[in-house]
Amino acid sequence: MARFPLLARAGEVRHLGLVAALVLLALVGLATRPETFATYSNLVTILSLAATIGVITVGMTFVIIGGGIDLSVGAIMALASVWATTLATQSYGPVVMVICALLVGTGTGLVNGLLISYGRVVPFIATLAMMVAAGGLAQRMSDRRTQLVRPENSAIVDLSTGRVLGIPLVVYVFAAVVAAGWVLLNRTTFGRRTYAVGGNPEAARIAGIDVRRHTVLLYGLSGLCCGIAAVIIMARTTTGSSTHGHLYELDAIAAVIIGGTLLTGGKGTIIGSILGLLIFTVITNLFILNGLNTSDQLIAKGLIIVVAVLLQRRGLGSRSP
Template sequence: MDAPTSQDTAPRTKQQGDRPYTRSMMMLGRLGEARHVGLVLALVILAVIGVVTQPDNFATSSNVVSILALASTIGVITVGATFVIIGGGIDLSVGAVMALASVWATTLATQSYGPYVMALCAILVGTGAGLVNGILIAYGRLVPFIATLAMLVAARGLAQRMSDRRTQLLQPENNAIESLSTTRVLGLPLVVFIFAAVALIGWLVLNRTTFGRRTFAVGGNPEAARLAGINVRRHTLLLYALSGLCCGIAAIIIMARTTTGSSTHGDLYELDAIAAVIIGGTLLTGGRGTLVGSILGLLVFTMITNLFILNGLDTSDQLIAKGVIIVIAVLLQRRGLRSPT
């Protein structure tokens, strides 16, 4: 592999100093893509199956839009989950926190302040729950699994209490929220753009900022990170707050798509988000992973759901298929990890 790369850089001998490293980034990028080839291939295969089994329904613009809209809610959550998992943690509370944010934002009291305050409310509730998770984990030394499991249960309960277990409808004057899913730009609803923006910003933060680097360091070897002068606790806190923020944004999307706030929203989203991250090649032990992989993993999942619905198949079979895919993906990655070294 040395020969082609040295040819690549031959014309730029002046800057030899930083060439090797830039090359290394390209290498890593390529490696990343190589790792993602499997996922892209899976997407293509699924698309082919879709076209073959449902020639009239699958490749329609309305179906593509519905796949993307479906993906955008969990997609935003997946971005946050990727950060947490690369940072060596886990956040089980995402679905429940999103539900709580949707309920809090759609109470009559909040709704009376208009759509902007509702959106802000959802974001604050999500971030606040994330901060509580982070404080418990980083400073209270709770195991992430336990702290976020407790948050899952408690946030769901609080959402039920606030809503009296009723589905809260968007008031007509707050149509602006709903318009996020009904207004289309370039044929796509705005929520898809929200997802795209969150994913893009997430990618930049993860790959181009000190915050992203520290996330890898903290997840890969917390002791080494601490001894290198990184404030590991504060960083851990921020990671969970970030995950909560993503849940808040996801709550806005789910309100837009369903025109409701409900304590039942986002049931088992945590499993879908974690599964997407893992399929995407992120190590559950932390320190390694990519956001692109997570999003591809999520699209694979969403497309499977879509295919099963279009073909009128049982949702139970869909769950079985997802389980099988998780196992296969992880087995393939393990082989991939071994071979380079």
């Protein structure tokens, strides 16, 4: 019984460490670009950039806590954006476009879950295959062309251009998804079952949890988040494209790992994942403001991921008898 307060305390310490890292990055920004980094417009830019991958990160957190992995999130988001903008060319309205994006994302995620749970395909292979297939379908539907959101569907674009209290509406959508994800993970039976399935699937099965059905739902939830992210990316870029979401799966997985979620499942938090995401977003922003090479940015991100995994392994080793 004493283990759970200790785990909670460890999570709080990790969150404080992530906040400290963000503060350190902010100090670097103030030191290198004081005239631009701390401006209101730049802070809004950081939040807007974080919104798209952030929504995907919420779904990824559930999947990884549940003991899985999803490499197809970027391709699913691209497919949802292309499908929705294809409907737009047929003069369907913004409501139909949004519903289409959500249904495509959720449906594709459910296919992942069915392949993994009932087809017994390894999550890495199943989602890798879906990444390739969804990306190919998006290219075929769009004929490798960028599809514009039509003027009569400007309500979608308003999510990016419209502001409340000076903050873009997409940021509020992001915040709402984070809040809903936190409640679902921490205050519902679904969340408790997610931890149980990720921690020990066999024990969860013996305890009466339908592990296969729950796994399907986890991937469906991840797909739903991809559909929401597709709406956000359409609002921000006014386009649907098969190139949307390139490497988003790696950014989402990296944010979840940095946030303290174990790749083996059974442990993690939404707050940690979002803090990890903000760290990566601020790093990207600092590289852009300082005119640094994109290749160097990718190298830095890779090193951070390796260090985070090594720290996880060290932490697990220190708790081993």
